[in-house]
Amino acid sequence: MTTMEYDVIVIGAGPVGENVADRVVRGGLTAAVVERELVGGECSYWACMPTKALLRSASALRAARQLPGAREAVTGNLDAAAVLARRDSFASHWEDDGQVSWLESAGIALHRGQGRISSARVVEVTGADGVTTRLTARHAVVVATGSSALLPDIPGLREAAAWSSREAASARSVPRRLAIIGGGVVAAEMATAFAALGSSVTVLARDGVLPSAEPFAGELVTDSLREAGVSVRLGAEAVAVRRDDSGTVRIETAAGDGIEADEVLVAVGRTPNTQDIGLDRIGLAPGAWLAVDDTLRVAGGGEWLYAAGDVNRRVLLTHQGKYQARAVGDVIVARATGATVEDGRWGRHVATADERAVPQVVFTDPEVASVGLTAAAAEAAGLRTRVVDYDLGAVAGSTLHADGYRGHARMVVDEDRKVIVGLTLAGPDVAELIHAATIAIVGEVPLDRLWHAVPAYPTVSEVWLRLLEAYGR
Template structure:
């Protein structure tokens, strides 16, 4: 058994693990990454990049059809085969040569195989041929193994050859009929994508669509999906699933109704990839989410084990995981050099934005872009708030952007501090507008100062002026 020593060992080579390792090496430490699948992780091959590629072609077509002059120049529907080829290119055809090359250029060692913590600062790597290598860390071990799709216990579901987000992102053909169980981000985006590609989509959304967002977001996305031909069934639940000899999937609902489809996608949530990484060696429960402190150290495991990204359940978003990775990598470098890591609300080594300013975009039609807290979450946090709403379609820039533009904006203000704590936009192409709100929330910019951030005319960003006017001085 070979033994290799590094300053830090990172388990998981997705965007989070890569960013941790990069910050460590830039700070003068040595780092090794352990990866059992493709370097680049879920985001590169089965999530962010391929799914947004699937959605972009339909979005561009809809945008053209919403503007007179361009509308008349558009003929025909999406070329599904071309969309899938473009998707394949953004997933690097599921080859990680480019990512591996980047690791080498960055000076980061790669060990392929299943990584398991075998003791304090020790990780055992089992390669596909059974070869074992023991890695030792001088300073820290970081768990960045991400999450996988959660599959519910529905009779016959697993045996029926279901799709998870991975299969939906990497499908080689567009199914004629697709049943989706779930109503969250993945379910809503894949309903949008596959309906645009020609599938007859049925959504079984027990709790409605986007139920953790502002209510108007889910309502508008539900309406738009129905108008596009998606059969959205709020409150519906699957009781059992079977697949017959012809390959047809049969879904029996709790009320007895049966639905036939070619594929069934399950998108109800995520589960941490911690089942087989050696947590039992530390007295922790395999398969559990890892609870961390503000420095992202795993509670109950000593001061050498850290967790970043999905596995700590703070914010299951790639950009937030990468944000944690940057803070964590810099903090480990500081501690390794005998310096005091800067934590607390404004310390550069503390991932405080996970609590106050998380941005998110749902790439449906219309798009949903949000940052910070919803009105309900702010109230639940005990804040004294004022909620300001405005018709996004009434802004001059929106009228120019698309004929018949429809949208909505909401600003949630903490009245005691007179700062924005939440912001949500729903409408065509609102994704690129949300970073301004993220800055205002993370920077705690006073309402009085925001009056001096003048939006250009005529742009959709004029919504900021209209919200402030509605709020008043």
């Protein structure tokens, strides 16, 4: 068996694993990444990039149709084949040559195959040819294996060859009828995308649409989906699924209704990719989420084991995983060079933003952009809050942005500290507004200071002034 040694070994070469390795190499250490699939991971090929490419063309078409002058110039409908082709380009046609070249240029070693921890600081990689290579880490092993779609225990679901988010993101054609089980982000985005591409879409949203967001956001998205022809069945629960000999999928609900579709997408959550990475060899449970501290060190895993990204379940978002990657990379370098994480710049990179300052955008129609706590979450956290709502469509910049602009904004204020702890925006193109709120929340900017952050007129950002006016001085 071939044996190789590095300072740091990262299991998983998605965006998180790549960023961990890059960070430690920039810090003067050596690093290797282990990948069993495509370098670049879920985000590059089956999530962030291809799904947003599926959504963007329809969004641009809707925007044009909301503006006189542009509306008259639109002479046709969405070209589904062209949309899928553009999606393919953003997924690099499911080839990772470009990502591999980047690893090489960054000085990061790549080992392809299934990586399994065999003992402290040792990872064994079994390649497709069955040959095993033993990698030893001088300082740390980082698990960055991400998560996969959760397949619930619904009779017949697995046998019906249900789609996960992967199959939806990489679909080669648009199904005539698509049923979606779930009402969260993936379900709402894919319902938006496939309805625009021409599918007859049915959504079984047992817990509602976007149940973790502010209620108004889910209501606006539900209304929009229905206006687009989507059948949204709130409270509906699938209890059995089967695909007949003709290929038709038949879904039975708890209410006794029957739904027929050509494909069924399951989007009800995620499960960690830790089933086969050797956790049992070091006393941890295979298939479990990995609990970590703010330095991303795994509880019960020894001082050498870290976990970043989805696998630690702090926040299942790519940008937050990359934030963790930067943090853990710096912490590992600090510890390897004898510093403490509190010294100098190292203390700035401990991961602390994953609890109350997480930005997220749902690319539905309308877009939903949020950061921090919802009103309900702030109350549950024991904060004394005041909630300020404002009609986003009443802002001058919104009326210029699109005729009939519909949207809403909510600001959640911690009344004891007089700082914002949560902001949610729902409306066309609000994604580009959310970073200002992220800065305000992370920086704990007092409301008295925000009065002096004057928004440009006439822009949609003027909602900041309107929210402060509604709050009062």
